[in-house]
Amino acid sequence: MEGQDRPGAAAVTGTAAPIATGELTVRHLDGDQFAIDVRGHTVVVDQPVEVGGTDEAPSPTELFVGGLAGCVAYYARRYLARHELAADGLEVTASYLIGDRPARVTEVRLEIVAPGSLPAGRRDALLAVASRCTVHNTLVAPPAITVRYAGP
Numbered sequence: 001m002e003g004q005d006r007p008g009a010a011a012v013t014g015t016a017a018p019i020a021t022g023e024l025t026v027r028h029l030d031g032d033q034f035a036i037d038v039r040g041h042t043v044v045v046d047q048p049v050e051v052g053g054t055d056e057a058p059s060p061t062e063l064f065v066g067g068l069a070g071c072v073a074y075y076a077r078r079y080l081a082r083h084e085l086a087a088d089g090l091e092v093t094a095s096y097l098i099g100d101r102p103a104r105v106t107e108v109r110l111e112i113v114a115p116g117s118l119p120a121g122r123r124d125a126l127l128a129v130a131s132r133c134t135v136h137n138t139l140v141a142p143p144a145i146t147v148r149y150a151g152p
Contacts (some may be wrong), residue, residue, distance in 0.1 A: 069094040
């Protein structure tokens with residue numbers, strides 16, 4: 001969603017009005033492949049061969065973790081820009097574990113590699129800002145999720 005990942009944006013809690021809304025569509029392509037259409041962009045997801053897919057695209061779980069890592073990276077870069085520090089070399093690495101019953105991501109570890117220009121005294125502040133990104137906030141205070149049948 002455009003404007004969704006704004007550092008400093010008010011958190012949506014309780015019955016407060018949303019600060020942004022969005023919609024996307026997921027279409028079946030073939031086998032375990034699906035296209036996710038959002039704001040004029042298309043992202044394809046698939047499954048690894050060992051679980052029946054063709055491994056031609058990331059899995060939805062990989063995109064989920066990637067979305068979190070991307071959000072953290074965005075907030076980190078915005079922090080650097082606010083303090084007039086270069087973002088060259090900024091990286092976020094994510095590793096995760098999947099548990100069973102129910103199948104879900106049980107642990108995510110994120111590591112931020114900041115540019116060499118980041119003063120040691122700014123590291124804690126960078127981590128504080130990056131760890132409050134929209135996706136992380138959503139995982140900490142999960143949204144209500146409704147799944148319903150809408151077909152004929």
